[in-house]
Amino acid sequence: MIQGRRFGLSSDQKVDIWRRWKLGESLHEIGRAFNKDHGSIQFLLAQHGGIAPAVRRRSPRMLTLSEREEISRGIASGSSIREIARGLRRAASTVSREVARHGGRPVYRASAADHQAWKSALRPRPCRLALHRKLRLIVASKLILNWSPEQISGWLKSRYSNNESMRVSHETIYRSLFIQARGVLKKELAQHLRSRRQIRRSVHARVGGHSQGQIVDAVSIRERPAEVEDRAIPGHWEGDLLAGTGNTHIATLVERHSRFTILVKVPGKDTATVVDALSRQVRKLPASLRRSLTWDRGLEMAKHKSFTVATKVQVYFCDPQSPWQRGSNENTNGLLRQYFPKKTDLSGYSQADLNKVALQLNQRPRKTLDFETPAAKLQASVASIH
Incomplete structure (x- = not known):
């Protein structure tokens, strides 16, 4: 992984994070995809108010890196500024200013000059609210008064129908609230938004089986039967990715x-793929071992109703940010890191490979079982039921 500043993420990875955020993935989902804490992902997104920064493009009038390399070679060979300019088909004044701007002939270096020019080109254009005090005060x-940005934008368009300078889009208002670097609207005004969130959230986070990052019709872990809590009856499972x-x-x-473990190969982590793979595996279990499944709030189980229909297994969801509520699964995932260390590409493992790992794990004695193996414990429990 290319180490960047603070986050250890490359430019391409940051672009992918913004893409996932725009598609509606949660902070926890994005964090798991990059093996990062969700707080680190939130810090990265919050710097831009949850709004993906515009992709920068080099102006066609700007000297390119290859042109700067030609300038550097021309200087090294002793060519004059006019000779270098003729070779580039650029004005001599352009080349002269370029060389002077970056230290003169003795110290000019193409790569350093190109990097500095790209950095210096960052001149954000002030938005309308920053330029128009009256409009800013009205907004x-x-x-x-708890008006939404969309209501404000619509009202301004109606109220000042003949004055375009007194209009502003709702997106500009959101950007001015969430991107505090603009210094336009006070951060405290965001508290008057209906959602009260501090960063912009994608509209896609409200579709596809979940609403604003919440799973539709999720049954809380607090509604699980007492038999699940005391672990007396087999057939109740905890799951995660x-x-x-x-x-x-x-x-x-x-x-x-x-503590018997089953590993399931999943080609992707979208909810349809995960639910389909889990359903196929769980249906192989005897009916006495298909009672309930406890999952965290990951949106890979957004289609939990389809899973329940296919397996007759009720799904319960943990409280947000409470992985300890499925502690057996968390502990087992820790044991599995012995076989699948962090930063391992898991796509190369077949279901047969996963079955071998699960077999080894299930035949290891566990302290919590008085050093009985999970396989023996489960076999004895099933035999006693029948």
Whole structure:
């Protein structure tokens, strides 16, 4: 992984983070995809108010790196500024200013000059609210009254129908609130937004089986039957995705009574793929071992209703940011890192490979079982039921 500043993420990875955020993935999902804490992802996004920065493009009038290399070679060979300019088909004044701007002939270096020119070109254009005090004050006064940016924008268009300078889009208002570097609207005004969030969220986070990052019709872990809590009866499972590099994952299922583990190969982490793979695996279990499944708030289980229909297994969801509520699964995932270290590409493992790892794990004695193996514990429990 290319180490960048603070986040250890390359430019391409940051672009992919913004793409995922725009598609509606949660902070936890994005963090798992890059083996990063969700707080680090939030810090990166919050710097831009949750709004992806515009892709920068080099102006065609600007000297290119190859042209700067020609200038550097011309200087090294002793050519005059006019000779170099003729070779580039540029004005002599352009080449002269370029060389002078970056230290003169003795110290001019193409790469350093190109980097500095690209950095110096960052001149953000002030938005309309920054330039128009009256408009800014009106927008702020309406936000205090709990008007939404869309309502403000629509009202301005109607109220000042003959004055385009008194109009502003709702997106500009959002950007002025969330991107504090603009210094336009006070941060406190964001508290008057209906959502009260501090960063812009994608509209896609409200579709596809979840609403604003929440799973539709999720049944809380607090509604689980008492028999699940005391681990007395087998057939109640905890599940999660074990993450690898390159957005690769393995689904892990741990039976609460025996700590018996099942590993499931998943080609992707979208909810349709995960639910389909889990359903096929769980249907192979005897009916007595298909009672419930406890999952975290990951949106890979957004289609939990389809899973329940296919397997007759009720799904319960942990409270947000409470992985300890499925502690058996968390502990087992830690043991699995012995076989699948972090930063491992998991796509190369077949289901047969995963079955071998699960077999080894299930035949290892566990302290929590008085050093009985999960396989023996589960077999004895099933035999006693029948």
